[in-house]
Amino acid sequence: MKFDVSVEVRLRPGIADPQGATIERALPALGFDGVEAVRVGKLFRFTVDAPDEAAARAEAEEMSERLLANPVIEDAVVDIAAVVDHTVGVDHSVGALR
Amino acid sequence: MTTRIGVVVFPGTNCEHDVVRAVDIVAGARSPAAAGADLVWHSETTLDRFDVVVLPGGFAHGDYLRPGALARFSPVMGAVSRFAADGGAVIGICNGFQVLTEAGLLPGALQKNRGLRFLCTTVPVRVETIRTPLTAAVVEGTVLRLPVNHFEGNYICDADTLDRLRAEDRIVLRYTENPNGSLDDIAGISNEEGNVVGLMPHPERACDQLTGATDGMGLVAGLLGVADRRAAVPA
Numbered sequence A: 001m002k003f004d005v006s007v008e009v010r011l012r013p014g015i016a017d018p019q020g021a022t023i024e025r026a027l028p029a030l031g032f033d034g035v036e037a038v039r040v041g042k043l044f045r046f047t048v049d050a051p052d053e054a055a056a057r058a059e060a061e062e063m064s065e066r067l068l069a070n071p072v073i074e075d076a077v078v079d080i081a082a083v084v085d086h087t088v089g090v091d092h093s094v095g096a097l098r
Numbered sequence B: 001m002t003t004r005i006g007v008v009v010f011p012g013t014n015c016e017h018d019v020v021r022a023v024d025i026v027a028g029a030r031s032p033a034a035a036g037a038d039l040v041w042h043s044e045t046t047l048d049r050f051d052v053v054v055l056p057g058g059f060a061h062g063d064y065l066r067p068g069a070l071a072r073f074s075p076v077m078g079a080v081s082r083f084a085a086d087g088g089a090v091i092g093i094c095n096g097f098q099v100l101t102e103a104g105l106l107p108g109a110l111q112k113n114r115g116l117r118f119l120c121t122t123v124p125v126r127v128e129t130i131r132t133p134l135t136a137a138v139v140e141g142t143v144l145r146l147p148v149n150h151f152e153g154n155y156i157c158d159a160d161t162l163d164r165l166r167a168e169d170r171i172v173l174r175y176t177e178n179p180n181g182s183l184d185d186i187a188g189i190s191n192e193e194g195n196v197v198g199l200m201p202h203p204e205r206a207c208d209q210l211t212g213a214t215d216g217m218g219l220v221a222g223l224l225g226v227a228d229r230r231a232a233v234p235a
Helices: A018-030 A053-068 B016-030 B076-085 B095-102 B159-167 B217-224 B226-232
Strands: A002-011 A042-049 A074-082 B003-009 B035-041 B052-055 B089-093 B109-111 B119-127 B143-150 B154-156 B171-175 B186-190 B196-199
Touching (some): A002 A053, B003 B226, B052 B076, B089 B095, B171 B196, B217 B226
Parallel strands (some): B003 B035
Antiparallel strands (some): B109 B154, B171 B186
């Protein structure tokens, strides 16, 4: 089974985020007042082939631990959804022109 | 004794020739053939012929994902780990320091600089311990003026690790005027045994009067003395 995986890598609480701080300081110049706690992270999206959701999650979490995040300063949050078979029921080649 | 220095080149490394030239200059100043440096492409899997291994600065594997994160998958890194485990001197300069932390050979991580500025300047750095091969030829407490050239040099680790670094005399260099927000003014650290050292400043770029600074020569001289010091230790 195929699963859509998204892994959000974000700085751990308490770790200074100079990018977030810079963006936060810039926003009022555009008229966005009252914005606080801006944090910048990374989002990874990919699909994995796995027997079930638990296996897909375990694989994504191990990837996060070993490569996608640096556990010294970052946390990873894994989100999993089963992939709908996009090839069934939609014919992209013709629809719009008819 | 001739000290052989291996300078590892990853795709994207760009300070390897600075290291080779610094070794040539400092070795020439001491006595001819005191040392020599060879480039080592990252696909090599043995480093046995060297006394010292240097991971120089640059952008290994483009610094994709995080600085140093992908370099750890280069075949040479297995050899670097074995070389370090056998007590060999491993020195990571700038991007090389980032590679050593990502590879788990040194603790902690290097974050983006405080203030989000790329730093390209010369800063005073104090030698805090002379128990490492890098600092063995200088006087403890000496303040050196060394070039820094980085965006991610802001050292960070957890409180327990910092306590250990302090207690075990593993903080090798400190900034006297912290330029990047680094925890406890750390510019360089070592592993427990002291044979693996990572530092953000570039001593190899301060070895030639032509470039305006020679304060790095004492650190390079420490590396050149590795073979002599090892020969002096009774087996």
